[in-house]
Amino acid sequence: MAQPSKIRSLADAVALIKDGDVVAIGGHTARRHPMALMREIIRQGRKDLHVVGWNNGIDMDMLVGAGCVSTVETSYVGIGSFGLARNFRRACETDGLRVIEHSETTAMDRFRAASIGLPLFPSKTGLGTDLPSTNPHLKPFTDPFTGETWMAVEAIRPDVAIVHAHTADEQGNVQLDPERWHDNSPDVMIARSARTVIVSVEQIVSEETVMSRPIDTILPRTDVTCIVEAPYGAHPCCCDARYDYDLEHLGRYHEATASQSGFAEWLADYVTGPADHWAYLEKIGARRLMEVSMKRTTR
């Protein structure tokens, strides 16, 4: 039976995130990060966040540079082929930013365990290395059946998860296009591990649309707190087959972050200057948005 709409404005959704929260971020490297939500986090001036993901880039680097973050937890922060994540680098080298180090597997296992109600998940990664000495959630243990050594990865229950998907209906049923990465994407584990789940989507669709292809639902409404409509909400990251990376923009970002003052200008231009996501899209411009969509790869 239909329930009240779960659609919220970008500002109202992000207001659910409090200073000091553990915030899990969907997407990976430069792919399908919830960038519109993250720009709004900066606009609202959130502080002291513990951000957690499994492979990150501009998303975390931008939040760190904007002063929203006290702890970064992931396996990787870098700007792809452009090089090091410079805000992240500065924060580690000069401000002693706390980093909880992971392999990709253990970073995912934190969410995997929580999403299926387990206290921990066993892994064969991190063993023998410095990762456990810089991550309190990794502890070697002995398998009671075989006597073999495994790494125990402690489950994480983030306060909030933010993810970006293709479509959702008003009820909060979230779908990916058939043309996509498969639904065992960690985004589902990330969302299902958290108490509050905010999903931005490219497009709101009808309930009939959802019911016409329920196999494409990655998160049913029971797993979702609210939905935000944010077309091109992953820009400048890519969004599966919908649009490609905006390499020009990523390059400009990487250049701007060479200095604190350069990044401050970039923030004013692209994040705090535009009042909301629509103003951001106007700033990027229809032409550029079409350009990253035109080369859309179809199979």
Next chain:
Amino acid sequence: MRELDPRREISPDERMAVAAAREIHDGDVAFIGTGLPMVAAYLAKATHAPGVRLVFESGIVDPEPRELAMGVGDYKLAHGSTKIAGTAYALSLLQGGRVDIGFLGTAEIDAFGNLNSTVIGAYRKPRVRLPGSGGANDIASMAKRFVTICRMDRRRFVEKLQYLTTPGFLTGPGAREAAGLPGAGPVRVITDLAILGFDPETNRLRVEELYPGISLDAVRAQCGFDLGEAGSIGEAPVPTPGQLHLLRDVIDPEGIYIGPKRA
């Protein structure tokens, strides 16, 4: 085949791509990232290993990509693939012991093939904060064997890592088993000067092959630890005209990962 430009010298990246391709056996399941390993894997598939099954970290299985991707999340990679899964699936192949070979780069490497991609300098007050493990620890822990590809210099080849991100042979014979690591560990380190392997008795790096015109002393001069006594040293593979044609005209015509600009 187009006539190769005789003025264009063979670049170190091209040599390393050819040497890396040789490590892939026909029928292997190979776990691939971007950069030189992607180029090497496509070269192997186009030459001696048509049956190699490529797995990309993002979960693309066995594709026939039409162009090089800029990242593992690039949808271009999906062209011609037999399965589009997700990273959780790709990593599960590693954990399940189904991946034969993986490739890694590194900022630092020690004599046992352990790698650091986390920090240069003290961990709490780093001189350079690097990206971190990414999938490197996963590959080195769980692939049946792995190959490291990097340029050789004393700042990279160090006696002691400032952070051990990714396990090679750890402290030597038996250490991986004692730590509970399943994969057999590193088999080769491919550099611009020489191809290195590991002494089976000590698990320490040693020179196996030299590129023409490079002396053993030149290699030692670029290494911050003792490379031990070299046994019989072979000649590292020099790219053939056919391989160069594939690299320059088919696989990476824009010179994204290999090319004169990067020489």
